[in-house]
Amino acid sequence: MRKLTAVLLVAVLAFGIAAPAAAAPMQVSARIKDVAKVQGLRNNQLVGYGLVVGLAGTGDSNKSTFTVQSIANMLKSFGVMVSTSQLQPKNVAAVMVTANLPPFAKPGATIDISVSSMGDAKSLQGGTLLQTPLRAANGQVYAVGQGAVSTGGFAAGAGGASQQKNFPTVGNIPNGALVEREVAMTFTDNDKITLVLDQPDFTTANRISEAIDQRFGQITAAKDPGTVVVNIPYDYNANIVGFIAAIEELAITPDSAAKVVINERTGTVVIGSNVTIDQVAVAQGGLSVKIGQTTKVSQPPPLSGGSTVVTTDTTVDAKEQQSNLIVLPAAASVGDVVTALNAVGATPRDVISILQAIKAAGALHAELQVM
Incomplete structure (x- = not known):
């Protein structure tokens, strides 16, 4: 039996029609030490x-x-x-x-x-x-x-x-x-330290710079999306370890690009919290086709001089499951996307096809990464 899944996606968001408001995603804070490292310290x-x-x-x-x-x-x-x-x-x-x-x-x-x-x-x-x-x-x-x-x-x-x-x-x-031997390392340069972001991002680098400046004054400069240069205050020249420890404990809200990661081999879908979609309509249904063969033997009448003939009859039975057409409203959180797709009865494999089709239609505002 072969199962064919058909997915139909049509963008229905028209100009001048306001999209329903959605709750903003919850902001999660992290320590600077969890998103950045001091340059020069490595394995x-x-x-x-x-x-x-x-x-x-x-x-x-x-x-x-x-x-x-x-x-x-x-x-x-x-x-x-x-x-x-x-x-x-x-x-x-x-x-x-x-x-x-x-x-x-x-x-x-x-x-x-x-x-x-x-x-x-x-x-x-x-x-x-x-x-x-x-x-x-x-x-x-x-x-x-x-x-x-x-x-x-x-x-x-x-x-x-x-x-x-x-x-x-x-x-x-x-x-x-x-x-047996220690590796010599230097993490300061002319009374400065450099923080290197694990995931380079302009917004995150700027937030790190602002958090440090708010705590110690204007002592930082975001050089690029991956590095933030920090001047060591005079009061901490004799306690650089304490200064770095204080910086690492500062809380910020890291930013990241909207991304959907798909593993087609395992059927795994991971959707980031910044993923949004425009209003689309989704129809999903299943078509099952069953083909059977029956062997029949035809016997001639007695003394007719005929021969026995073996024939095969083929039957085809096609059934289409009832499909629902549902409108996915413009969503601002991953929960809205998942809830809407679950309402269609989509399996993880179907979700992969649906997300790829939404991306092709231009309604998915995120990077689609297929592993």
């Missing part, structure tokens, strides 16, 4: 190559020659001389280790690390990562990782049957790396 990515040992036969095979070479080199560093042809690395896996070094992490602090298999290992469950230097992009070692790997999944099977949960070839080691 640093670390990466390293290591070995996970202690696997129950789920490690790399002999085909992973780099694993065999790594085992031989490791044993050589301990004074054990072996030939690569003598090694069977089924209990060992070569892995890449990654981590993010937060700003101002001091030597002796611990950070989380992720461990990912490089070869053909089946699982890292139960393994232990050997001491692995973690390097930054400049090639210098900033942390060293080691510890038991937690995979959060498993892979089991025998006799051709297998079952797997999550990804057992990827694991984590909480607090598994020890910081």
Whole structure:
């Protein structure tokens, strides 16, 4: 049975006809620290190559020659001389280790690390990562990782049957790396700090500037949609941390462009609070077509000399569900849009088609992003 859904959208807003008033969307405030960061404070990515040992036969095979070479080199560093042809690395896996070094992490602090298999290992469950230097992009070692790997999944099977949960070839080691070196960072420049917006926007940048000026006086300048330059007051020259903390706690109302995000694979629709539509009419209905075949056998009369004939009769049954025509008034909130579409009996898949058609008709005032 094939289901065909027809969606008809016609714009009916005419010149001179006033649209019904709608309630303005509720304004939500946020702290400056939630929408902007101080320039110069950032994470640093670390990466390293290591070995996970202690696997129950789920490690790399002999085909992973780099694993065999790594085992031989490791044993050589301990004074054990072996030939690569003598090694069977089924209990060992070569892995890449990654981590993010937060700003101002001091030597002796611990950070989380992720461990990912490089070869053909089946699982890292139960393994232990050997001491692995973690390097930054400049090639210098900033942390060293080691510890038991937690995979959060498993892979089991025998006799051709297998079952797997999550990804057992990827694991984590909480607090598994020890910081060895601090990354030097500077977040002030000539008694100024710069706030960088997570989502550049002219309105949000201006509101941040106004909020800070209202609290400390005229000390800011919105340089562009993504940055706000703040002069450090003289009274805070000896307490820059306290000044930044006071700025981060200030509340503003961030602004954002109207956007509708659609994931056609999962049927997910996310509509922003600033989305508005003009008045439109929507008709939605379903047409079900059922085609059936019946086989019949025709027997000739006795002694007639005829032959048996097999025939097929095809029947077509078409039913159209009752569809409703509803007028969507000009809406100023996401709730109005969703309520009106639900009144038509639209499923998430239908809502996707309806929103795309409304956008094509020019009645949807928002960016339509399809994932």
